[in-house]
Every structure is written in C-alpha cells, then in structure tokens.
Amino acid sequence: xxxxxxxxxxxxxxxxxxxxxxxxxxxxxxxxxxxxxxxxxxxxxxxxxxxxxxxxxxxxxxxxxxxxxxxxxxxxxxxxxxxxxxxxxxxxxxxxxxxxxxxxxxxxxxxxxxxxxxxxxxxxxxxxxxxxxxxxxxxxxxxxxxxxxxxxxxxxxxxxxxxxxxxxxxxxxxxxxxxxxxxxxxxxxxxxxxxxxxxxxxxxxxxxxxxxxxxxxxxxxxxxxxxxxxxxxxxxxxxxxxxxxxxxxxxxxxxxxxxxxxxxxxxxxxxxxxxxxxxxxxxxxxxxxxxxxxxxxxxxxxxxxxxxxxxxxxxxxxxxxxxxxxxxxxxxxxxxxxxxxxxxxxxxxxxxxxxxxxxxxxxxxxxxxxxxxxxxxxxxxxxxxxxxxxxxxxxxxxxxxxxxxxxxxxxxxxxxxxxxxxxxxxxxxxxxxxxxxxxxxxxxxxxxxxxxxxxxxxxxxxxxxxxxxxxxxxxxxxxxxxxxxxxxxxxxxxxxxxxxxxxxxxxxxxxxxxxxxxxxxxxxxxxxxxxxxxxxxxxxxxxxxxxxxxxxxxxxxxxxxxxxxxxxxxxxxxxxxxxxxxxxxx
Numbered sequence: 001x002x003x004x005x006x007x008x009x010x011x012x013x014x015x016x017x018x019x020x021x022x023x024x025x026x027x028x029x030x031x032x033x034x035x036x037x038x039x040x041x042x043x044x045x046x047x048x049x050x051x052x053x054x055x056x057x058x059x060x061x062x063x064x065x066x067x068x069x070x071x072x073x074x075x076x077x078x079x080x081x082x083x084x085x086x087x088x089x090x091x092x093x094x095x096x097x098x099x100x101x102x103x104x105x106x107x108x109x110x111x112x113x114x115x116x117x118x119x120x121x122x123x124x125x126x127x128x129x130x131x132x133x134x135x136x137x138x139x140x141x142x143x144x145x146x147x148x149x150x151x152x153x154x155x156x157x158x159x160x161x162x163x164x165x166x167x168x169x170x171x172x173x174x175x176x177x178x179x180x181x182x183x184x185x186x187x188x189x190x191x192x193x194x195x196x197x198x199x200x201x202x203x204x205x206x207x208x209x210x211x212x213x214x215x216x217x218x219x220x221x222x223x224x225x226x227x228x229x230x231x232x233x234x235x236x237x238x239x240x241x242x243x244x245x246x247x248x249x250x251x252x253x254x255x256x257x258x259x260x261x262x263x264x265x266x267x268x269x270x271x272x273x274x275x276x277x278x279x280x281x282x283x284x285x286x287x288x289x290x291x292x293x294x295x296x297x298x299x300x301x302x303x304x305x306x307x308x309x310x311x312x313x314x315x316x317x318x319x320x321x322x323x324x325x326x327x328x329x330x331x332x333x334x335x336x337x338x339x340x341x342x343x344x345x346x347x348x349x350x351x352x353x354x355x356x357x358x359x360x361x362x363x364x365x366x367x368x369x370x371x372x373x374x375x376x377x378x379x380x381x382x383x384x385x386x387x388x389x390x391x392x393x394x395x396x397x398x399x400x401x402x403x404x405x406x407x408x409x410x411x412x413x414x415x416x417x418x419x420x421x422x423x424x425x426x427x428x429x430x431x432x433x434x435x436x437x438x439x440x441x442x443x444x445x446x447x448x449x450x451x452x453x454x455x456x457x458x459x460x461x462x463x464x465x466x467x468x469x470x471x472x473x474x475x476x477x478x479x480x481x482x483x484x485x486x487x488x489x490x491x492x493x494x495x496x497x498x499x500x501x502x503x504x505x506x507x508x509x510x511x512x513x514x515x516x517x518x519x520x521x522x523x524x525x526x527x528x529x530x531x532x533x534x535x536x537x538x539x540x541x542x543x544x545x546x547x548x549x550x551x552x553x554x555x556x557x558x559x560x561x562x563x564x565x566x567x568x569x570x571x572x573x574x575x576x577x578x579x580x581x582x583x584x585x586x
Contacts, residue, residue, distance in 0.1 A: 049181025052210030251434030296502025299410030430465035484586035497523020
C-alpha cells in the first residue's frame with residue numbers, strides 16, 4: 001500500500017514537471033512565434049531619402065534626384081525559379097540564366113535587386129505581368145536616381161555619385177555628408193503572396209531628405225567658359241585646357257571649366273572587356289586644381305608687384321637689358337625680342353626675362369621668396385574640392401644660385417591654375433588676397449539655411465592699394481594695349497592682364513620636354529573698376545602655336561566679353577577708340 005502511494009506520488013510529480021516544461025516552452029517561444037507570424041503577415045519597406053541637390057548661385061539645378069523603380073525579388077519565396085526567370089526575361093529583357101544563378105545562390109535571403117531604373121514602359125509591363133503566380137516574389141521599389149539637367153556643365157566641380165548614391169568626386173564627395181539624407185521605413189500587412197493590403201498604424205518612420213548645396217558657380221557663365229575653352233583646345237590641339245572666372249571683390253568662383261570634360265551620368269566608360277582605362281580617369285581629373293606646372297611669365301607680377309608696393313623698386317626704374325641674351329655668371333637668360341633699356345613697367349608689358357632676373361638679383365633671394373610666399377604659392381588654397389595640389393615653392397635653403405634669377409620669371413616654381421587666378425585677384429581689388437570659394441550656402445530640405453558661406457574671407461593684404469592701381473594701369477594695361485596680350489583687347493572695356501608661355505618639365509625633373517609648352521593668359525576688366533578676373537591655360541598645344549598671347553588670350557577675351565555683358569557692366573567710356581602697337585610673343 002505504501003509503495004503504491006509512492007508510485008502515485010512519483011507519477012504525479014512527473015506529470016507536474018512535464019506540464020511545467022510544456023508551459024515554459026510555450027511561453028518562451030511565444031515571442032519568437034509571434035515575431036515569425038508578424039514577418040509572414042507584415043512587410044517592412046525602406047523609404048530611401050532623396051539626396052540633396054547641387055544648385056548654381058541662381059538656384060539652377062546642376063545635380064538633382066528623382067525616384068525611379070527598381071525590380072526586387074525575395075529569393076526565399078520563389079517556388080519555380082526557372083519559370084520565374086524566363087517570365088522576367090520576356091517582360092524586362094533580363095537574362096534568364098544569369099537571374100536563375102543569382103536567385104539560386106541567394107535562396108536563404110529575402111532581398112535581391114534585379115534591375116535598376118525601370119522606364120515607365122517597363123514598369124507598366126511588369127505590373128501587368130505581376131498577377132502571374134510565378135512572379136509573386138517579385139516587386140517594385142522606388143529608389144533615388146541622380147540626374148543632371150544641364151548635362152556636362154561644371155561636371156568637374158559637381159562630380160558624380162556611385163550606384164549607392166554616395167559621392168565619389170567633386171562637390172558630391174566633399175559635401176557628401178550634407179547631401180546624404182536619412183532613410184525612413186514603413187510597415188504594411190501583406191497576404192500570402194506578400195502583396196500589400198494595408199499599412200500598419202504608427203509604424204512609419206519618414207525619410208529625411210539631404211541638404212541642398214548652393215555653389216558660387218553661375219550656370220550661364222560656366223557654359224560660356226566651357227564653350228570658348230573647348231574651341232581653343234580644339235583649335236590648338238591641346239592636351240587639356242582650363243578656364244577660371246572669378247569675382248575679384250569676393251573670391252567667388254563664377255566658372256571653372258576643364259576640357260576634355262565628361263558626362264556625370266556615366267563618368268567612367270570601360271572598354272569592351274569591362275576594364276576601366278587610365279584615359280577615362282584622366283577625363284574626370286580636375287586640371288584646374290589638381291595639376292601643377294611652371295607658370296612662366298604670368299608669374300612676373302607676383303614679384304614685381306610686392307617690390308613696387310614695398311618701395312624696393314619703382315615702375316620708372318630703368319634696367320639695362322642689352323638683349324636678347326644676358327649672362328648672369330655662367331647662366332644665360334634669353335628674351336624673345338632684343339631690348340636695350342627698359343623701365344620696370346615695360347619689363348612687365350614686354351615680358352622681359354632678363355629684366356625680371358635683374359630685379360630678382362637686386363631684391364635678393366630672401367625677399368623674392370617672401371614676396372612669392374605672400375600669395376600662398378606652394379600651399380593648397382583650401383577650396384572645397386577634392387584632389388587639390390599644393391604646387392611647389394622650394395624652401396629658401398634649397399634654392400640654388402640661379403633661383404633668384406629664375407623664380408621672378410616663373411621657373412623653379414610650380415603652380416596650379418586656381419592658385420594663379422586667386423593671386424591675380426590682388427591686382428584687381430587693391431591688394432587683398434582672398435580665400436577662393438566654390439560653395440555659397442547649404443540649405444535644409446525645408447529651405448532654411450544650415451550653413452552660410454556667402455561672406456568674403458580675406459587672408460591678408462599683400463600689396464598697398466596705391467601701388468596696385470599704378471601697376472595695373474601702367475603695366476598690365478599696356479600688356480593688352482601694346483604688349484604680348486593684344487589679342488585680349490575688347491572694344492568696349494579696357495582689359496588688363498599678363499601672358500605667359502612656359503616649358504613643360506620632364507616627369508623625372510631633369511630638364512624640359514622638347515616642344516612642349518603651357519600657354520596662359522590671366523586678366524581682368526574694366527581696368528578702372530575690375531568686375532571679373534579670368535585665367536585660361538592650354539597644356540601642350542600641338543597646332544604649331546603655343547604662346548599664351550596667341551592660344552589663350554582670345555578665349556579669355558570672349559569669356560570676359562560674355563561675362564561683362566551678362567552682368568550689365570557699363571561700357572568703359574575711357575577706353576581709347578584705337579589701340580596702337582604690335583603684338584609680341586610670350
């Protein structure tokens with residue numbers, strides 16, 4: 001009897017334990033089963049945020065975003081893979097064998113993007129075919145697409161994005177965090193074929209679109225600069241060219257053109273075997289900021305100007321040139337034309353290398369180095385674009401005995417186009433060196449201002465205002481009126497500037513490439529109250545002409561003419577009706 005009681009007690013305890021275990025299992029798995037049921041009856045979709053736009057200074061869209069449908073598949077829900085793939089091939093032209101391999105490899109996954117950017121016609125065809133059972137695992141999802149309403153305009157400035165809509169070059173890269181929005185999501189109840197029935201209340205998280213970036217670039221001025229630059233590059237068969245247009249009183253870049261250019265919708269064009277060629281990457285290189293070269297004679301004002309400003313020389317000071325060659329010890333310096341005696345103003349307007357070498361010797365190496373460093377040569381300008389080169393200004397301790405002669409006429413120093421025009425602004429605005437700016441403002445999606453970069457940033461004063469005005473009116477005006485830059489003349493405005501022709505150094509640093517030159521012209525107008533400053537440089541023109549006054553000055557003239565008319569700058573009444581003089585080579 002007692003053993004039976006013990007047996008009943010043991011069985012009872014066993015039943016209680018089993019019941020407790022079952023209860024524990026039910027409770028512990030309720031959450032996971034509930035979550036599984038939710039997954040089966042609900043679908044969570046991402047809401048892609050739109051990338052912010054890149055706008056010109058007048059609000060014209062250079063790069064924007066729109067939504068286009070992509071075809072998505074849930075590989076885990078495809079029942080007849082072969083049939084589904086053949087149906088997609090019929091409807092959208094996607095290769096059935098390729099798609100079958102991709103789905104088979106991803107059977108354990110819930111998401112695979114089959115095709116991006118469906119056209120409206122493709123979307124309609126899929127929606128008609130989607131009622132078929134074998135396409136139940138396929139659906140459309142809107143995704144952002146980058147568009148460029150003005151095509152190639154300012155492509156090197158704007159840059160481009162990758163397939164994931166992240167910036168890879170230009171402003172798209174430097175302002176990527178600002179342009180990128182924050183994705184949202186929404187949840188909906190779906191049927192057994194994952195078709196959306198109704199939204200789940202309070203389960204939506206709205207997307208936050210990215211900020212808009214407003215540039216200093218003016219789309220019209222940019223298009224004209226690109227047009228005239230492209231003509232010059234083609235006419236003279238140059239390897240590449242760049243044209244920069246800036247506001248002298250603010251440091252804002254109004255146009256930055258580079259030729260050859262590229263299509264920001266397809267920046268890299270692989271060859272037939274899908275390889276990305278070096279030549280394709282060369283097309284997307286922004287030569288205006290990324291390439292350095294010896295400047296040649298356009299560099300002369302950057303030594304002569306501070307010398308006059310510091311009263312270490314005067315524009316009336318005479319130098320005995322006795323050219324066209326002059327020996328500085330064992331060093332022979334050449335001029336293009338023979339000159340006997342020249343004032344410093346004429347040394348600039350006639351572009352005498354001998355005269356500048358004499359000025360360098362008079363000033364001394366330390367002072368010449370200081371003058372050049374004032375303009376920040378050898379340093380990046382800090383413009384908000386990737387890939388900027390610093391150029392090269394050797395430390396004074398590394399100068400040779402020839403450097404004090406060479407640097408004043410643009411040898412033994414390397415510059416980028418943006419550095420040159422930034423420095424030239426000081427001859428347009430009475431001696432101030434500005435920080436060059438390409439971004440004017442950043443706007444939130446609601447239009448409010450997040451960052452304001454509209455105010456000019458003065459780095460330092462590099463020359464006295466009186467000295468700058470005198471040098472501009474006496475020397476730089478004469479460059480255009482009767483010196484090496486006569487092809488930059490305008491009938492209605494007094495243009496001033498400086499030409500330059502420089503040999504291209506060998507890559508190994510040993511001498512120069514034979515027959516290879518950079519021809520440049522930097523200038524501004526009107527001379528009494530400069531409103532625009534321009535630089536045009538052609539790298540290795542191969543059409544038989546290479547002097548800056550010949551290959552670059554005409555393009556600079558047309559860019560200035562278009563810009564002054566566009567800005568409604570009053571005609572220069574003081575402009576002489578006739579300009580005398582014969583053009584000289586430089």
